[in-house]
Amino acid sequence: MANSDNNRRKFMATTLQSVGLTALGGMLWSGYCDEAKASPLVLRPPGALPEEQFLDACIKCGLCAEACVNRESNKNRDGTQREGTIKMAKGGDHRLIGTPYFIPTEVPCYMCDDIPCVPVCPSGALDMKSLLNEKKELDINKAEMGLAIVHKESCVAYWGLQCDACYRACPLLDEALTLDYQKNERTGKHAFLLPVVHSDICTGCGLCEKACITEKPAIFVLPREHSMGKAGDHYVKGWDKKDQQRAGNRKLDEIETHDERSQKTPSDYLNREIEY
Amino acid sequence: MKNLKYLLLRRVTQIGLMFLYFAANAYGWHILEGTFGSSKLFGFIPLADPYTTLQALSAGFVLGADVLVGALLITLFYMIVGGRAFCSWVCPINMVTDLANWLRRKLKLDKEEVNYRFLKRRTRYWIMVLGLIVSAIVGIAAFEALSPITIMQRGIIFGFGAGISVVVAIFLFDLFGVKNGWCGHLCPLGAAYSIIGQKSIIRVEHNHEACTACMECKIVCPENQVLHMINKKSISVTDGECTNCGRCIDVCNDDALGFSIRKLNKDS
Numbered sequence: 001m002a003n004s005d006n007n008r009r010k011f012m013a014t015t016l017q018s019v020g021l022t023a024l025g026g027m028l029w030s031g032y033c034d035e036a037k038a039s040p041l042v043l044r045p046p047g048a049l050p051e052e053q054f055l056d057a058c059i060k061c062g063l064c065a066e067a068c069v070n071r072e073s074n075k076n077r078d079g080t081q082r083e084g085t086i087k088m089a090k091g092g093d094h095r096l097i098g099t100p101y102f103i104p105t106e107v108p109c110y111m112c113d114d115i116p117c118v119p120v121c122p123s124g125a126l127d128m129k130s131l132l133n134e135k136k137e138l139d140i141n142k143a144e145m146g147l148a149i150v151h152k153e154s155c156v157a158y159w160g161l162q163c164d165a166c167y168r169a170c171p172l173l174d175e176a177l178t179l180d181y182q183k184n185e186r187t188g189k190h191a192f193l194l195p196v197v198h199s200d201i202c203t204g205c206g207l208c209e210k211a212c213i214t215e216k217p218a219i220f221v222l223p224r225e226h227s228m229g230k231a232g233d234h235y236v237k238g239w240d241k242k243d244q245q246r247a248g249n250r251k252l253d254e255i256e257t258h259d260e261r262s263q264k265t266p267s268d269y270l271n272r273e274i275e276y
Numbered sequence: 277m278k279n280l281k282y283l284l285l286r287r288v289t290q291i292g293l294m295f296l297y298f299a300a301n302a303y304g305w306h307i308l309e310g311t312f313g314s315s316k317l318f319g320f321i322p323l324a325d326p327y328t329t330l331q332a333l334s335a336g337f338v339l340g341a342d343v344l345v346g347a348l349l350i351t352l353f354y355m356i357v358g359g360r361a362f363c364s365w366v367c368p369i370n371m372v373t374d375l376a377n378w379l380r381r382k383l384k385l386d387k388e389e390v391n392y393r394f395l396k397r398r399t400r401y402w403i404m405v406l407g408l409i410v411s412a413i414v415g416i417a418a419f420e421a422l423s424p425i426t427i428m429q430r431g432i433i434f435g436f437g438a439g440i441s442v443v444v445a446i447f448l449f450d451l452f453g454v455k456n457g458w459c460g461h462l463c464p465l466g467a468a469y470s471i472i473g474q475k476s477i478i479r480v481e482h483n484h485e486a487c488t489a490c491m492e493c494k495i496v497c498p499e500n501q502v503l504h505m506i507n508k509k510s511i512s513v514t515d516g517e518c519t520n521c522g523r524c525i526d527v528c529n530d531d532a533l534g535f536s537i538r539k540l541n542k543d544s
Contacts, residue, residue: 018402021394026406026413033414033421055416056337059328060426061314062301062433070304088430092438097421098313098430122314122322122342123332 039095043102043204043221045086046109046143047118047126051223057125060098062088064117064126071116085109086117102145104206104221111140111171111205141172146204146221147228148177148197155218157193160184166195166219169211176201177208195219199228282522289365294432301433311429312366313420314343322346327404327468331417334408351472359473363459363466364498364521368428372443373459376450377498386455395454395461397501397517401471404464419464456498459519466519474516480524481536484510493524493533512538 037055045064048054068074069084076082085107089095100117102109115138118126133139148166152158170177177197184190195208197219206221221227233250234257237243293308300309306319315323324346332339354362364370380386403419410418420426424446427439436443450457459466482505489507494500502515503524525533 017394022402022406025403026410029406029410029418030413033410033416033418036421037414037416052415053337056332056335057339059313059324059332059339059343059417060420060430061310062430063310063314063316065434066301066304066309069301088434090430090435090437090439091427091442096416097439098311098426120316122310122316122324122340122346123337124340 047131059123063120067116067120104209108206108210143203151218165211166208169207279526326351331411335411354473359476360469361520364519373450400467404467470516477538479512479538481512483532486530486532492527496523
């Protein structure tokens with residue numbers, strides 16, 4: 001009797017310890033994975049699902065990277081192979097290990113017409129459907145890998161110097177990146193040729209960033225969710241039919257315009273100091 | 277002179293497969309592309325790792341048909357034919373742990389396997405299940421986020437970077453830490469293949485009449501619990517944890533071990 005009691009106690013203790021250790025392992029493992037996937041400023045190949053979903057879907061096979069480096073067009077003039085755009089994250093790259101990404105300043109995306117990297121994706125992490133145009137053809141111009149941003153203070157064109165390196169490098173020249181002509185009041189006789197990126201067309205290929213002449217590029221690509229704001233559905237361009245349509249589709253009861261600040265009267269806002 | 281037939285065959289297979297994977301990236305060959313997670317054979321036959329696929333599914337993503345079909349093909353192959361052969365004939369980490377194990381024997385670090393309280397050979401099954409749970413919690417394939425197997429494979433194909441440290445860690449763990457520590461105790465991929473390959477038809481068969489009980493086979497076997505019949509019974513090694521590596525056959529000087537086709541009617 002005492003023996004079986006002992007056995008039971010031992011069994012219970014072992015079970016408890018196993019469960020506890022499993023929970024410990026699970027928590028450590030989850031914690032590691034959660035940290036490992038937190039690399040928000042990473043540029044993915046064309047057609048990639050939104051980052052959260054992409055990390056789930058990518059099976060880390062590297063077929064995209066292999067298709068990228070071995071594409072027909074990826075040859076130097078002497079016929080030797082060039083480095084591919086897409087890298088596979090290794091230990092030390094500080095990105096979820098085994099996932100594909102690219103760094104524009106090293107090798108930007110050359111926006112191949114046939115998009116070799118996407119159809120080979122077996123898991124659907126690179127989504128072909130997102131790259132189809134109205135004619136149901138693959139269209140690289142539909143890619144949204146990121147969005148280029150100009151840092152005006154370090155862009156020498158904004159100083160008044162003549163540079164249009166990014167503008168000329170852009171594969172969607174005069175569409176994704178235009179030059180805004182302005183008078184240079186400082187000299188009174190020169191023009192500013194200011195690069196302006198248009199977020200509805202820019203694919204985030206990074207050729208502008210690669211071409212930029214400043215020590216650290218004054219134009220650079222960030223993932224779209226990190227380079228774009230959002231006005232929200234309660235702001236509508238009343239003069240724009242398309243935007244009114246967007247506003248027409250909104251669900252009124254889902255729009256929240258009241259916040260702590262709006263509880264005060266407008267005169268409060270103007271006359272008293274407001275803390276944000 | 278010891279026979280090295282299966283050892284050499286395995287190394288040729290392992291290195292050959294790795295070279296084909298490497299060449300897919302380096303030279304654009306379309307023989308075997310991708311990595312274990314998902315590959316393409318001859319440019320059109322999809323292959324995928326079943327455990328990786330399960331992780332991605334439990335993380336909540338409905339994978340493309342290529343991966344699902346690929347995982348099914350691989351599962352069927354090992355289930356029917358190969359058993360746990362992935363571990364000893366394909367996986368590159370096997371070369372690392374085999375080297376550690378060999379050095380361990382040469383350095384006489386220990387002859388007997390220490391029985392750790394919480395690091396049993398069945399720990400890997402727990403890790404396998406835990407990997408699926410963690411995948412579901414975190415929303416990414418959890419084991420793939422640290423798998424030394426694909427880290428090593430991608431290292432060979434695309435360059436190692438700091439990833440080499442994981443491979444070195446496995447080597448040191450198996451050499452100075454636990455005997456057969458990684459492949460025999462921890463690796464959830466091996467656990468998955470053990471389960472998949474349980475009933476495969478290719479098996480090692482023991483002839484106890486010929487056995488002289490030298491126990492060489494038990495010394496080299498990385499999963500020597502599967503060799504419980506040595507010098508006792510003339511039966512096949514039916515345990516799924518046997519990797520079909522054939523080392524026991526190589527080292528047997530008495531012709532008491534050999535590959536055979538599982539007898540379908542009886543096998544106890």
